[in-house]
Amino acid sequence: MSLPVRIATLLVAFAAVVVGAAFIVIHYFLGSPPTVSFNASGSVTNVVLQEDPQNNSSSQPQWVSYFVQDPNTKQWVHTTLFSVPKGTTVHMTILGYDGCTPLRNNFWSQVQGTIGGHVNYSVVNNKGVATPTRSVSVINSWGGCTVGHTFAIPSLHLFVPVASPNALDSANNLCGVSPCTSGPHSVMSFSFKVPDFGAIFRWQCFVPCGGGYIDGNGGPMQTFGYMTGNMEVRA
Amino acid sequence: MATPEAPAASAQSGPNHGMRIFLIWLPLTVIADLLIWFALYPHLPPGRMSSSAQHQQFDIAFMALLCAPVLLFVWIYAAYALVNWRHREGDEEDGPPIFGNARIQATWISVTAVIVLGLFVFGTFELIVPAGAGAGEGPAPIWKPNAANPLQVQVIGQQWAFTYRYPQFGGMESSQLLLPDQRWVEFHVTSLDVIHSFWAYKLGVKADANPGVDNIAYTKPQELGIFRVQCNELCGLWHGAMYNYGQVVTPAAFQAWASALQFKQANNGILAALPPYRTTYDPTVVPQLASSIVKIDGITGAAGYYYPPQDPVTP
Numbered sequence: 001m002s003l004p005v006r007i008a009t010l011l012v013a014f015a016a017v018v019v020g021a022a023f024i025v026i027h028y029f030l031g032s033p034p035t036v037s038f039n040a041s042g043s044v045t046n047v048v049l050q051e052d053p054q055n056n057s058s059s060q061p062q063w064v065s066y067f068v069q070d071p072n073t074k075q076w077v078h079t080t081l082f083s084v085p086k087g088t089t090v091h092m093t094i095l096g097y098d099g100c101t102p103l104r105n106n107f108w109s110q111v112q113g114t115i116g117g118h119v120n121y122s123v124v125n126n127k128g129v130a131t132p133t134r135s136v137s138v139i140n141s142w143g144g145c146t147v148g149h150t151f152a153i154p155s156l157h158l159f160v161p162v163a164s165p166n167a168l169d170s171a172n173n174l175c176g177v178s179p180c181t182s183g184p185h186s187v188m189s190f191s192f193k194v195p196d197f198g199a200i201f202r203w204q205c206f207v208p209c210g211g212g213y214i215d216g217n218g219g220p221m222q223t224f225g226y227m228t229g230n231m232e233v234r235a
Numbered sequence: 236m237a238t239p240e241a242p243a244a245s246a247q248s249g250p251n252h253g254m255r256i257f258l259i260w261l262p263l264t265v266i267a268d269l270l271i272w273f274a275l276y277p278h279l280p281p282g283r284m285s286s287s288a289q290h291q292q293f294d295i296a297f298m299a300l301l302c303a304p305v306l307l308f309v310w311i312y313a314a315y316a317l318v319n320w321r322h323r324e325g326d327e328e329d330g331p332p333i334f335g336n337a338r339i340q341a342t343w344i345s346v347t348a349v350i351v352l353g354l355f356v357f358g359t360f361e362l363i364v365p366a367g368a369g370a371g372e373g374p375a376p377i378w379k380p381n382a383a384n385p386l387q388v389q390v391i392g393q394q395w396a397f398t399y400r401y402p403q404f405g406g407m408e409s410s411q412l413l414l415p416d417q418r419w420v421e422f423h424v425t426s427l428d429v430i431h432s433f434w435a436y437k438l439g440v441k442a443d444a445n446p447g448v449d450n451i452a453y454t455k456p457q458e459l460g461i462f463r464v465q466c467n468e469l470c471g472l473w474h475g476a477m478y479n480y481g482q483v484v485t486p487a488a489f490q491a492w493a494s495a496l497q498f499k500q501a502n503n504g505i506l507a508a509l510p511p512y513r514t515t516y517d518p519t520v521v522p523q524l525a526s527s528i529v530k531i532d533g534i535t536g537a538a539g540y541y542y543p544p545q546d547p548v549t550p
Contacts, residue, residue, distance in 0.1 A: 101521065102520070102521050102524040103521075104393065104427050104428065104518070104520060104521055105391065105393055105398065105427055106505075106508050106509055106510065107398055107408045107410075107505065107509060109505060109508055110500075110503065110505040112410065137503045138503050138504045138505050138508065140504065140508040142508060142524060143508065152396075154395070154396050154410075154476070154479070155476070157410065157411075159410070202473060202476050204395065204473060206393075206396075208428070208521055214429075215394070215428040215429060215518060216521060217394045217428055217429070217471065221394070221472075222471055222472035222473075223472075228472065228473070
């Protein structure tokens with residue numbers, strides 16, 4: 001092999017390593033789901049999420065996942081990162097499209113940390129008919145097929161079970177394309193206060209919904225953009 | 236060439252280095268130990284918030300009292316050697332040979348034996364007196380406090396939060412840890428999923444939380460205040476965020492809080508929804524529940540389970 005060929009080979013190999021390393025760093029280490037920013041209307045910030053039995057990613061489409069609705073475009077964004085202004089009351093609405101799974105610790109069936117200590121919810125069937133809205137402080141995940149996931153911000157002492165749609169309805173008509181826009185689902189709404197200072201608060205689901213992983217707590221349970229994320233309170 | 240006898244003779248006629256070092260070391264040691272005992276000891280971590288914390292603070296102070304003389308001796312000996320036994324101009328002779336010294340050997344063995352055995356006795360005493368020194372003693376603790384009615388608190392680790400059950404209050408559960416002042420507490424530490432570790436540093440309590448294991452630890456709070464609880468076993472993505480704060484309150488305030496919470500949980504139905512209090516819980520409860528509840532329909536999993544049959548959590 002001549003000297004120019006050797007040099008060229010070396011340069012190509014070096015460039016391949018550099019490009020590969022840069023791809024790994026950018027894609028895996030620096031890559032992050034987008035953050036959806038919410039602004040307050042008065043002292044209230046309206047945040048809308050949905051949880052689906054699958055998602056629209058190319059890497060792990062079978063994982064259960066939350067989506068955040070962009071307040072401007074009303075489009076669903078596959079992320080679990082969002083930000084809200086400090087000192088406001090967050091009025092959160094969660095659309096629960098996934099079927100039920102019991103909690104490992106049924107204590108999380110209890111609503112904690114919301115204003116009034118309760119959530120309002122109704123269940124919408126496959127034909128779009130909603131049950132009357134109920135205000136409850138407990139949704140017993142062991143008492144039947146009732147809870148799909150939870151939304152919890154432990155640092156704010158906020159723990160909310162997210163109801164699942166009707167069992168039989170969801171078994172036959174579970175939403176199969178994300179982000180879900182039709183199919184049986186629950187509609188949860190509750191409010192909580194965010195601190196009067198800037199900070200990042202992690203949130204997670206307490207239902208062991210990472211099917212295929214030990215204890216059901218791997219995969220989507222430990223990956224940003226799926227069943228855990230951050231709520232940034234902007235200073 | 237130097238002979239063995241000649242340096243020995245000159246050494247005998249020289250200054251008594253050992254005595255000099257001792258006379259420098261002794262006052263410095265006394266000063267250092269007095270400073271440790273009176274100035275440092277009251278401020279050493281983990282403080283005196285509980286009986287076990289106080290004993291740990293005493294242990295650290297005691298260790299410092301023992302270490303300071305050793306450290307000073309090493310420093311003084313090294314400094315003395317640098318000043319007095321350095322190479323001098325024109326001195327090309329070897330040092331005096333050493334042929335062993337039975338007295339020094341016997342002294343060394345005796346002193347180290349006394350120190351090691353003393354530390355063994357001291358360490359054992361410090362485990363027994365504070366009833367295990369705040370460490371998890373497993374399901375059958377050897378050292379128990381001499382207390383008639385300790386408060387039982389079950390610490391439940393789960394990804395990623397601790398919750399606490401109070402069996403003497405109907406088995407009510409809370410995500411907050413409140414303890415009464417001046418009453419022995421019997422922690423029953425367990426986990427619902429992976430291995431966690433319950434670490435209340437200011438209480439001097441640390442016990443592994445293993446699924447299916449009842450790990451018992453004792454302490455007696457003796458100061459009002461707030462303490463931090465954190466997981467001390469790498470347990471997944473949010474391990475670093477798995478902490479909260481507990482509080483030691485007056486017995487009356489504790490009784491009021493616990494009774495009110497029990498009443499609230501009895502009223503809102505969560506107390507009835509919790510499993511009966513047990514020292515451990517089956518981590519496979521989810522697929523077990525699934526097999527009964529899922530009879531309604533096949534919901535999110537396959538083959539009648541919430542998880543597919545090949546799933547690690549499927550029994």
